[in-house]
Amino acid sequence: MDDGDLCYADAARLARLVRRREVSAVELLRAFIAQIERVNPKVNAIVTFLPEEALKEAKKLDRALARPRTTNPAPLAGLPIAYKDMIATKGIRTTYGSPIYRDHVPAEDHLIVERLKAAGVITLGKTNTPEFAAGSQTFNKVFGATLNPYDLTKTCGGSSGGAAVAVACGMLPFADGSDLGASLRNPGSFCNVVGFRPTPHRVPYYPADDAWQSLSVIGPLARSVADAALLLSAMAGPDARSPGSIAEPGTTFAKPLSRDLRGVRVAWSRALGGLPVDSRVTAVLEARRKVFGELGCIVEEAEPDLSGADEAFHVLRAVGFVQKYGELLKTRRAEMKDTVVWNIEEGLKLTGAQVARAMQLRSRVYQRMREFMTRYEFLLLPVNQVPPFAVTQPYVTEINGCKLDNYIDWMKTCYEITITSHPAISVPAGFTDDDPPLPVGLQIVGRYRDDFGVLQLAQAFERATRVGRRRPPGAA
Numbered sequence: 001m002d003d004g005d006l007c008y009a010d011a012a013r014l015a016r017l018v019r020r021r022e023v024s025a026v027e028l029l030r031a032f033i034a035q036i037e038r039v040n041p042k043v044n045a046i047v048t049f050l051p052e053e054a055l056k057e058a059k060k061l062d063r064a065l066a067r068p069r070t071t072n073p074a075p076l077a078g079l080p081i082a083y084k085d086m087i088a089t090k091g092i093r094t095t096y097g098s099p100i101y102r103d104h105v106p107a108e109d110h111l112i113v114e115r116l117k118a119a120g121v122i123t124l125g126k127t128n129t130p131e132f133a134a135g136s137q138t139f140n141k142v143f144g145a146t147l148n149p150y151d152l153t154k155t156c157g158g159s160s161g162g163a164a165v166a167v168a169c170g171m172l173p174f175a176d177g178s179d180l181g182a183s184l185r186n187p188g189s190f191c192n193v194v195g196f197r198p199t200p201h202r203v204p205y206y207p208a209d210d211a212w213q214s215l216s217v218i219g220p221l222a223r224s225v226a227d228a229a230l231l232l233s234a235m236a237g238p239d240a241r242s243p244g245s246i247a248e249p250g251t252t253f254a255k256p257l258s259r260d261l262r263g264v265r266v267a268w269s270r271a272l273g274g275l276p277v278d279s280r281v282t283a284v285l286e287a288r289r290k291v292f293g294e295l296g297c298i299v300e301e302a303e304p305d306l307s308g309a310d311e312a313f314h315v316l317r318a319v320g321f322v323q324k325y326g327e328l329l330k331t332r333r334a335e336m337k338d339t340v341v342w343n344i345e346e347g348l349k350l351t352g353a354q355v356a357r358a359m360q361l362r363s364r365v366y367q368r369m370r371e372f373m374t375r376y377e378f379l380l381l382p383v384n385q386v387p388p389f390a391v392t393q394p395y396v397t398e399i400n401g402c403k404l405d406n407y408i409d410w411m412k413t414c415y416e417i418t419i420t421s422h423p424a425i426s427v428p429a430g431f432t433d434d435d436p437p438l439p440v441g442l443q444i445v446g447r448y449r450d451d452f453g454v455l456q457l458a459q460a461f462e463r464a465t466r467v468g469r470r471r472p473p474g475a476a
Contacts, residue, residue, distance in 0.1 A: 003031040007170035008471070011079055011227040014173055015120075018078035021065055025058035025078035029122065032080050036124075036171045039475050042152065045165035046082050047143040048093050048126035054080060057122045074120030075254070076234055079173050081116060082125040084163050086133050086178060087218075088207070089113055089123065097131040097140035099335050100328065111206040111242065112176060112218055112235050119234035127175060128162030131337050132325065135407055136186040137395055138162060141337075145391050148190060149474030151436050154388035157190035159183040163221050164191040169475035174222040174231045180317065182384075182414030184219050188426035189383035189441025192468060194228045194458070195221050195426040197418070199449045203235045204242030209323050212244050215316060215418060223468060225427065225459040229253045232451075252452060259456040262296030266457075267376040269303035272413050276399035278386045284430040284440040285382060291464045292380070304372035304379065308361035309416040315358035317408075318347030339394075339407045362419055366448075369420040373447045378457055382413050383426040383441040387434070413443065423451045427458045428467040436473065 006014065006028060017023040033051045040046050061078055088094050088106040090113075095101045109117070117123070128138050128146045138161025139145035146161045148154040149169050156165045160177025164187035167175050177184045179197040188195020200214035220231035236250035268289060271277045292299050321343040329336065329344050373379070385399055396410035397403065404410055417424050424445045431437035442461065446454035462468055 003034055004170070006031040007035045008223070010224060011173040011222065012230050015076055015079055019065070019073050025061040025065075025122070026055060028078055029054055029058040029080055029124070032124065032171060035169070039169045039171060042474055043147045043149050043165050043169060044144055045127055045146050045162040045169065046125045046171060047085060047128045047162065050092065050123065050125050054122050054124045061120070061122075074118065076116070076230070077120030079121050080124040081121045081175060082127045082163070082166060082172055083113060083123065084160055084175070084177055085126045085129045087113060087176065089126065092123070092126065094126065095142050097129045097133070097142060099141050100332050102142055108207075111204055111239060116234055121234070124172070127160070127166055130159045130161075132340055133159035133178060133180070133183060134337070134340050134343060135159065135395055136182050136411055138187070139391070147391055147474070148388050149472030150192065150439055151388065152474055153391060154438065155190065155391045155393070157187035157384070157388065160195070160221060161187045164188055164193055164195065167191075167193050167221050167223055168472050174220055174227050176218060176231070176235070177221050178216055178218050179418070180216040181313065181408055181418055182411040184221060185383050185414050185424060185426040185441070185443060186411060188221060190388045190439060192428045192439035192470060192472070193221055193223055194225050194428070194468065195219070196228045196232065196455070197424045198232065198236065198451050199246070199423045200421050201242070201244040201246050202423070202451055203232070204237070204239040204245040206239065206241040208242070211242060213320070214244065214421065215320065225425075225455055225462050226257060229257060229455050246449065253455070257456045257459045259460065260296070261457065261460055263298065264296070264378070264457075265298045265300065265376050266292055266378040266380055267302040267372070268299050269301070269379060269381040272381050272416060273303055273306060275385060275412050276402040277382055277413070278399060280387050280432040280434070281382050281385065281440050284432060285442055288429050288442060288465065291461060295460050295464065300376070302376065303381070304369050306365055306369070306416045306420070309365045309419040310412065312358045312361040312365065313415045313419050314346070315350060315354055316362065318343055318350060319355060322347035342406070365419050366421055369422060370448060373422070377447060377453065379445040381443050381445070383443040385410055385413055387432050387438040387440060417443070417445055422446060422448050423454045425454050425458045427462055429465065430467055431470070
């Protein structure tokens with residue numbers, strides 16, 4: 001295999017090649033390093049790059065695999081990753097996309113870094129994120145903007161934008177990301193890759209300001225559903241430091257995803273209760289509706305009652321911003337971007353009664369969604385309400401002539417699903433008629449904790465459409 005083939009090969013295949021010593025870990029890593037050196041200057045996805053350190057780890061692995069006693073190497077041994085710059089990496093700069101932390105070097109690893117190291121993954125660097133992961137447009141004052149590889153004048157989305165672009169461009173086989181309102185699904189849709197938001201607590205979170213928080217989750221980005229499941233298998237599973245973590249082991253997600261979908265009832269929603277959706281998005285998704293019928297599914301137009309989800313999300317998100325950055329606002333306000341300041345201040349205005357109401361609304365939304373999903377095993381809807389927009393535009397201000405109130409209101413099709421706590425995935429669905437064409441993703445939502453089922457339907461759709469195989473011109 002040449003370097004290009006290696007960089008775009010399935011992660012599971014790469015892991016097998018390394019285990020069988022058909023490709024050395026050094027050879028594999030050098031292929032990805034060459035791809036990063038060639039493509040990253042165009043898109044600015046990887047912002048801290050550690051090729052020499054990674055090569056040392058690859059050489060250690062090759063020596064270990066050459067020993068006769070090495071019979072059971074780690075499942076992901078030799079595969080590289082660059083962690084989202086929100087994830088603490090011991091001894092490696094972690095900026096959170098903020099000038100305040102420009103030179104910050106953590107003293108300990110995040111829990112998922114520990115897990116992926118144990119699974120054999122080699123750290124190659126860090127990927128770009130908006131300041132404090134706020135907003136679905138990846139730019140900051142430390143590293144600048146990350147560009148969409150399908151059109152370098154457009155945004156890649158966010159907040160896991162650097163991760164999505166690195167995966168789309170063959171600079172990584174897969175990547176981690178986090179998702180509060182849309183941050184795995186949004187860049188997945190904008191970059192024609194898979195972005196999976198698992199059920200809260202599926203992947204444990206440590207360190208965390210609130211060990212019990214369940215709005216923000218960590219999950220995988222990959223070029224295929226199978227690769228997303230493979231990475232999730234190493235990330236998921238219980239940990240005592242994360243008290244709400246689900247007991248089911250991560251190895252569940254290493255099982256085959258094939259399934260007979262005949263008779264499975266799915267709900268089709270064009271706009272999640274009348275939200276404004278760009279006609280280009282609608283056109284792409286409507287053309288894909290028939291795929292589910294061809295898979296044997298029973299497709300019905302229906303959508304859950306998510307009234308109250310918007311209010312609950314804004315209030316609980318604002319509470320989280322106060323919790324994480326409230327003290328920082330007092331001393332470093334001038335170094336924080338305006339939308340972060342706004343979100344913290346919105347939280348500081350809240351009363352106890354407002355927070356209590358938001359928690360009550362969230363509970364009601366969950367129960368209505370749970371009841372809706374007793375009839376439908378899956379809900380299908382847009383990921384993003386718009387296609388990728390200009391990278392010079394901080395956020396969307398109106399859709400179809402409907403003016404939006406703030407910097408996150410264009411993501412309602414994602415963040416209202418967040419409030420339900422149900423797992424959701426973005427899977428490539430097609431391209432607009434723009435010149436150049438822009439990616440559009442389909443969002444598949446499953447029953448509470450049925451993460452495996454979501455991956456099964458997503459893989460069936462992926463195999464039927466093969467949209468995710470279209471490589472970005474920005475990586476050419």
